[in-house]
Amino acid sequence: MIDRNKVILKSPITTPQGGGYKSLNVTLRKSLGLFSNVRPVTALHPYVKTHYTNMDVVIIRENEEDLYAGIEHQQTQDVVQCLKLITRPGCEKIVRYAFEYAKAYDRKKVTCMVKDNIMKLTDGLFHNVFKEISAEYPEVIADSQIIDIGSARLAASPERYDVIVTSNLYGDIISDIAAEIAGSVRMAGSANIGLNVAMFEAIHGSAPDITGKKIANPSGLMNASVMMLSHLGMTDMADKVKNAWLCAVEEGCHTADIYKEGSSKQLMNTSEFADAVIERLGKLPTNLPGSKLAEGGGKIKIPAYIRKEKKQELVGVDMFMNWTGTNPNEIGKALTEMTGLGLKLKMITNRGVKVFPNGIAETYCTDHWRCRYIATSAEIMEGNPVYKMISYENILELMTALLKDGFEVIKTENLYEFDGKRGFSLGQGE
Amino acid sequence: MIDRNKVILKSPITTPQGGGYKSLNVTLRKSLGLFSNVRPVTALHPYVKTHYTNMDVVIIRENEEDLYAGIEHQQTQDVVQCLKLITRPGCEKIVRYAFEYAKAYDRKKVTCMVKDNIMKLTDGLFHNVFKEISAEYPEVIADSQIIDIGSARLAASPERYDVIVTSNLYGDIISDIAAEIAGSVRMAGSANIGLNVAMFEAIHGSAPDITGKKIANPSGLMNASVMMLSHLGMTDMADKVKNAWLCAVEEGCHTADIYKEGSSKQLMNTSEFADAVIERLGKLPTNLPGSKLAEGGGKIKIPAYIRKEKKQELVGVDMFMNWTGTNPNEIGKALTEMTGLGLKLKMITNRGVKVFPNGIAETYCTDHWRCRYIATSAEIMEGNPVYKMISYENILELMTALLKDGFEVIKTENLYEFDGKRGFSLGQGE
Numbered sequence: 001m002i003d004r005n006k007v008i009l010k011s012p013i014t015t016p017q018g019g020g021y022k023s024l025n026v027t028l029r030k031s032l033g034l035f036s037n038v039r040p041v042t043a044l045h046p047y048v049k050t051h052y053t054n055m056d057v058v059i060i061r062e063n064e065e066d067l068y069a070g071i072e073h074q075q076t077q078d079v080v081q082c083l084k085l086i087t088r089p090g091c092e093k094i095v096r097y098a099f100e101y102a103k104a105y106d107r108k109k110v111t112c113m114v115k116d117n118i119m120k121l122t123d124g125l126f127h128n129v130f131k132e133i134s135a136e137y138p139e140v141i142a143d144s145q146i147i148d149i150g151s152a153r154l155a156a157s158p159e160r161y162d163v164i165v166t167s168n169l170y171g172d173i174i175s176d177i178a179a180e181i182a183g184s185v186r187m188a189g190s191a192n193i194g195l196n197v198a199m200f201e202a203i204h205g206s207a208p209d210i211t212g213k214k215i216a217n218p219s220g221l222m223n224a225s226v227m228m229l230s231h232l233g234m235t236d237m238a239d240k241v242k243n244a245w246l247c248a249v250e251e252g253c254h255t256a257d258i259y260k261e262g263s264s265k266q267l268m269n270t271s272e273f274a275d276a277v278i279e280r281l282g283k284l285p286t287n288l289p290g291s292k293l294a295e296g297g298g299k300i301k302i303p304a305y306i307r308k309e310k311k312q313e314l315v316g317v318d319m320f321m322n323w324t325g326t327n328p329n330e331i332g333k334a335l336t337e338m339t340g341l342g343l344k345l346k347m348i349t350n351r352g353v354k355v356f357p358n359g360i361a362e363t364y365c366t367d368h369w370r371c372r373y374i375a376t377s378a379e380i381m382e383g384n385p386v387y388k389m390i391s392y393e394n395i396l397e398l399m400t401a402l403l404k405d406g407f408e409v410i411k412t413e414n415l416y417e418f419d420g421k422r423g424f425s426l427g428q429g430e
Numbered sequence: 431m432i433d434r435n436k437v438i439l440k441s442p443i444t445t446p447q448g449g450g451y452k453s454l455n456v457t458l459r460k461s462l463g464l465f466s467n468v469r470p471v472t473a474l475h476p477y478v479k480t481h482y483t484n485m486d487v488v489i490i491r492e493n494e495e496d497l498y499a500g501i502e503h504q505q506t507q508d509v510v511q512c513l514k515l516i517t518r519p520g521c522e523k524i525v526r527y528a529f530e531y532a533k534a535y536d537r538k539k540v541t542c543m544v545k546d547n548i549m550k551l552t553d554g555l556f557h558n559v560f561k562e563i564s565a566e567y568p569e570v571i572a573d574s575q576i577i578d579i580g581s582a583r584l585a586a587s588p589e590r591y592d593v594i595v596t597s598n599l600y601g602d603i604i605s606d607i608a609a610e611i612a613g614s615v616r617m618a619g620s621a622n623i624g625l626n627v628a629m630f631e632a633i634h635g636s637a638p639d640i641t642g643k644k645i646a647n648p649s650g651l652m653n654a655s656v657m658m659l660s661h662l663g664m665t666d667m668a669d670k671v672k673n674a675w676l677c678a679v680e681e682g683c684h685t686a687d688i689y690k691e692g693s694s695k696q697l698m699n700t701s702e703f704a705d706a707v708i709e710r711l712g713k714l715p716t717n718l719p720g721s722k723l724a725e726g727g728g729k730i731k732i733p734a735y736i737r738k739e740k741k742q743e744l745v746g747v748d749m750f751m752n753w754t755g756t757n758p759n760e761i762g763k764a765l766t767e768m769t770g771l772g773l774k775l776k777m778i779t780n781r782g783v784k785v786f787p788n789g790i791a792e793t794y795c796t797d798h799w800r801c802r803y804i805a806t807s808a809e810i811m812e813g814n815p816v817y818k819m820i821s822y823e824n825i826l827e828l829m830t831a832l833l834k835d836g837f838e839v840i841k842t843e844n845l846y847e848f849d850g851k852r853g854f855s856l857g858q859g860e
Contacts, residue, residue, distance in 0.1 A: 027859055031783055033793060064794070065781050067548070067549060069782030069858075071855060072551035073551070073844070075846055078517045081515050086511070087508045087796045088507070088509075090781075119500070121510045152607045152610035152611075156611050172545075173578045176579055177582045177607070181582075324737075351517065352498070353457075353460045360461045362626060363460065364463040364625075366517045392838075396829055396830060413501075413841045416840075423504035425500050425501060425502040427500075
């Protein structure tokens with residue numbers, strides 16, 4: 001059915017915290033390739049209480065990758081890891097969607113938020129793609145902020161922002177912030193857009209405690225429906241429904257969650273509020289800004305991804321060991337003495353910090369050691385390292401030798417250069 | 431010198447965004463084992479403008495691990511990864527520090543914020559340790575929130591919070607939010623606490639554009655110094671300086687960044703403001719709540735980590751391949767046909783989503799494939815999987831066979847059970 005209709009209007013479902021459950025929301029989004037989560041958040045001052053009366057921001061969140069790939073491993077007693085995956089096709093799709101969205105709905109500015117001062121490869125990729133693609137949209141202002149400062153400024157002065165594009169986890173956090181400070185958590189809709197299929201939903205979760213009480217605010221699902229209509233190109237219809245909803249809100253028809261003695265006119269239950277919106281179809285709001293989705297044209301096109309191949313060369317390997325000693329020099333010495341393998345030990349880190357050679361005694365060491373090997377022939381001088389190609393056989397021989405010497409390799413990460421450029425980060429202090 | 435004195439009072443330094451630089455801040459924190467970043471944020475209403483007049487929150491952020499380990503790899507044309515590392519000793523130290531801090535400074539509640547509904551192993555570990563350790567502090571209220579909702583509520587109603595403890599990245603974001611909404615980014619200090627050494631600094635970065643103009647607000651460094659004094663057990667002295675500073679602020683002695691016509695009394699430059707604080711040593715503030723660091727006793731003790739060994743058994747391996755095809759069934763079939771290795775293919779995921787066997791055609795596939803292998807003898811039934819032990823030799827044989835068949839293994843992740851409990855996550859849809 002999904003395959004035939006290409007759109008889904010979904011009601012809230014809940015993922016239990018902890019335990020063994022995979023999030024069904026995440027499964028749906030990812031299996032269906034719904035790469036873009038779109039959350040418009042607008043202040044409804046004075047009808048909904050907020051400090052930020054001019055807020056009108058759209059958060060466009062990458063929806064398929066990042067830490068939400070859910071790839072986690074425990075391989076020692078002390079340490080657990082989760083893989084953050086950022087992909088070029090993923091970045092290209094979401095960044096282009098953000099700029100296309102800005103054009104389609106007449107938005108002026110797109111702000112990119114990531115943390116590439118720390119995550120230079122992953123968040124760096126997102127930011128670089130943002131810079132590349134923004135150049136194709138000179139009519140839209142492109143702006144970048146580090147996520148910590150960006151989140152803080154969004155929380156304190158959301159009126160600075162128009163469209164924000166960001167990766168999955170950051171987007172999860174800032175879209176909740178935006179909705180909460182606008183007072184609209186129970187009011188806002190969101191879209192999950194794929195190349196073939198799209199899913200629309202309220203941003204709030206399920207509320208089993210009020211089942212059957214008829215007090216739920218249907219606004220979240222209504223706003224989701226408005227987004228669905230505009231996605232389908234029915235932007236006139238979308239404006240009509242949205243404007244009727246705005247009229248109902250500004251005329252004081254309020255469900256219990258936003259009802260305030262004085263400013264509200266009528267306390268309505270779920271179906272009474274829905275009827276109030278239906279009665280106002282065709283009307284335009286008086287005080288709140290009207291919906292103008294139709295004006296942008298509503299057309300969004302995302303081209304297919306074309307992989308740009310770079311020359312990829314294997315230049316080393318990170319061997320991760322489970323080792324319960326505490327002195328880095330001990331494991332460092334033992335590994336340095338294993339020679340004749342075509343590979344040499346360059347350094348050892350613990351939680352990313354170089355501890356061999358020349359570590360600092362204060363660095364705390366867990367039982368999870370990353371040992372970096374490069375070609376015996378590589379010349380690694382300060383400031384101008386020259387790596388040399390190694391072979392897969394080198395890696396297999398090294399693993400065999402390590403195993404024989406009693407070192408437990410728990411994971412490996414190959415080191416590559418792409419067009420001669422390092423495709424791996426250095427250790428802290430390397 | 432650091433080794434002799436055990437404390438550092440550090441001025442701001444800046445890490446360039448992008449490019450090849452490692453953050454010196456991060457290097458310092460991690461090399462010295464400064465596991466705890468402490469940021470108290472208090473509203474100074476009406477002297478510093480904020481919507482949140484009763485805010486008084488302390489954010490305790492894990493400082494050494496998480497994605498900030500900075501371990502990144504690119505191993506295919508499309509995909510870049512960063513390792514998120516969360517460790518039991520890291521979690522125990524930071525969570526215990528938070529509860530000890532609450533006791534030492536007479537705080538009532540500690541709130542844990544992580545995202546364990548998605549990251550069940552990594553953030554799950556943090557949350558589990560929180561639950562374990564909170565039980566040792568019945569006099570302190572323990573509370574948990576998912577980070578997206580938690581950040582949002584912190585941004586909208588910070589007065590709900592007292593002490594918040596969280597992992598590195600989340601802490602980075604929420605401590606900036608707290609400072610920004612309190613209006614105190616240029617005013618607040620922070621501490622980086624280790625078992626041996628501690629470092630104190632202003633939370634703001636460097637501002638080379640105002641160098642030499644004498645307009646900088648020294649409050650950030652002053653508040654850092656107050657934290658240093660209390661850390662050294664000189665809580666009386668800390669209160670004295672803090673109270674003098676509060677007096678100067680409430681008496682309207684303001685540097686340019688917080689000066690407001692009307693409510694401010696005197697526009698002061700950097701050294702004038704410092705003198706104003708010195709003049710008020712011994713005075714107590716009239717309107718703002720006075721500093722009472724001395725009342726809690728100021729004593730914090732963190733015991734050494736004791737590893738609890740569980741029985742660790744190797745039960746499989748995730749082989750990550752660089753494969754440029756697009757049809758999961760093609761690679762799945764080829765890998766299934768390789769038999770006689772002691773291992774069998776269980777499933778393939780792409781960006782964490784199961785695509786073989788029985789994938790969905792809509793799932794977008796990159797060139798980064800995770801192929802999960804388990805013992806040939808393992809019985810994996812719905813709902814009741816029984817894994818079987820494998821050997822390291824099995825893994826080496828499989829890698830050799832894959833290499834021979836032209837499959838490029840770019841990374842491996844061993845799968846372990848700990849006391850019979852799965853130490854790895856399932857694929858989305860597995």
